[in-house]
Amino acid sequence: MSSAIASTRFSVLDRSRTREGHTDAEALRDTVGLAQELEDLGYHRFWVSEHHGVPGVAGSAPTVLAAAVAGATSTIRVGTGGVMLPNHQPLVVAEQFGVLESLFPGRIDMGLGRSVGFTDGVRRALGRGKGDADDFAGQLEELLGWFGGTSPTGVRARPAEGPAVPAFVLAMGEGAAVAARAGLPMVIGDLRNREKMQRGIDHYRTHFRPSPRAAEPYVVISGTIAVAATPEEARRLLIPEAWSMAYSRTHGTFPPLPPAERVEGLAMTDKERGFYESGLTGHLAGTEEQVAHELETVLKETGAQEVLVTTSTYDREALLDSYRRLARLW
Numbered sequence: 534m535s536s537a538i539a540s541t542r543f544s545v546l547d548r549s550r551t552r553e554g555h556t557d558a559e560a561l562r563d564t565v566g567l568a569q570e571l572e573d574l575g576y577h578r579f580w581v582s583e584h585h586g587v588p589g590v591a592g593s594a595p596t597v598l599a600a601a602v603a604g605a606t607s608t609i610r611v612g613t614g615g616v617m618l619p620n621h622q623p624l625v626v627a628e629q630f631g632v633l634e635s636l637f638p639g640r641i642d643m644g645l646g647r648s649v650g651f652t653d654g655v656r657r658a659l660g661r662g663k664g665d666a667d668d669f670a671g672q673l674e675e676l677l678g679w680f681g682g683t684s685p686t687g688v689r690a691r692p693a694e695g696p697a698v699p700a701f702v703l704a705m706g707e708g709a710a711v712a713a714r715a716g717l718p719m720v721i722g723d724l725r726n727r728e729k730m731q732r733g734i735d736h737y738r739t740h741f742r743p744s745p746r747a748a749e750p751y752v753v754i755s756g757t758i759a760v761a762a763t764p765e766e767a768r769r770l771l772i773p774e775a776w777s778m779a780y781s782r783t784h785g786t787f788p789p790l791p792p793a794e795r796v797e798g799l800a801m802t803d804k805e806r807g808f809y810e811s812g813l814t815g816h817l818a819g820t821e822e823q824v825a826h827e828l829e830t831v832l833k834e835t836g837a838q839e840v841l842v843t844t845s846t847y848d849r850e851a852l853l854d855s856y857r858r859l860a861r862l863w
Contacts, residue, residue: 537829537832538862543860544610544840544842545571546580547564547568547592548584548592548845549563549564549581549591550589550591550789551590551591552773552847553788553790553791553792561601564581565598565602565605568605571856572606572607574856575860576856578612578642579611580599580615580644581595581598581599581613582613583595583620585620588787588788588789595614596613599612603636603637604637608640610640610641611633611637611641612642612643614755614841617646617648618645618672618676619648619661619672623679624688626643630643630698631691631692631693634698635692642698643698645701647705647711648705649662649663669708673702677746680698699718700717700746701717701719702715702719703720704721708721708733710736710737712737713741713750714740715742716742716747718751718752719734719737720753720754721733721752721755722755722843724815724816725814725815726815727834730754734836752836753839754839754841755840755841755842756843757816757844758817758818758824758859759816759817760855760858760859761819761855761858762820764819764820767824770846770848770851771846772793773791774790774812774846776799777791783805790846791847792848793846821859825862828862
């Protein structure tokens with residue numbers, strides 16, 4: 534075991550991806566069950582995501598799902614990766630996390646992102662527009678203000694446990710700069726574009742301002758990691774997500790994950806094939822030895838304190854096996 538890997542925390546973000554032939558309810562129950570398995574394996578955090586109106590994703594209400602996960606586990610930290618702050622009133626977000634922290638003290642994380650709805654229709658349904666993401670820094674300041682009692686209205690978020698909840702900024706776009714100015718830990722991806730990721734990390738560390746929530750920079754790198762007995766088996770884990778992304782790029786809708794063998798039998802257009810092949814490259818995928826070597830390189834380059842694994846695939850047993858193999862590395 535390398536010293537870089539041994540000194541790094543490993544966590545998981547599960548998007549509750551739906552699978553062909555399975556219901557959204559099954560995807561949500563799978564998420565809860567996966568959290569229980571990963572707790573037994575010693576993973577540090579388990580996060581859930583926020584997506585609205587996406588056929589291939591069941592995770593639409595992250596704080597509700599986080600409550601279910603926390604209730605089914607006992608030691609693993611539970612949080613959001615993330616709550617998309619432009620979609621919500623900051624007071625409501627503060628109240629939700631105050632409730633979570635009251636029910637599960639010392640185990641809740643508040644990961645916050647700046648994305649708005651996936652399509653124009655979703656944004657209209659949410660009563661939001663693309664421009665609502667432009668004031669993410671202000672929304673974040675307001676949210677933290679509710680916890681600190683600095684709201685100009687004189688109202689304080691209840692329950693009042695919110696200040697105990699660690700806050701993380703998902704560094705999409707200008708997120709690295711926002712995290713640095715706010716003095717908060719940062720989650721940045723993805724592993725497929727390491728040069729861009731490194732620029733964001735360097736900016737964050739250079740401009741970081743210590744705060745009551747974080748005295749020093751804290752970097753979480755995120756991305757897909759697939760570990761299997763052979764490189765070929767690891768690659769097959771990537772196939773369902775790669776095809777779903779390719780399909781969304783060419784058809785405008787994000788479908789449930791198909792079995793790898795069905796994708797391998799598809800006749801693709803040149804455009805689809807290009808997106809699909811691109812989606813299979815750049816990830817950390819292979820045997821335990823191969824992934825350990827790549828991980829050590831990435832961790833030494835970035836100096837990250839934590840890795841957030843975001844792997845999705847059709848075969849849930851193969852996914853769990855990948856997490857077991859990854860856990861053996863640390």
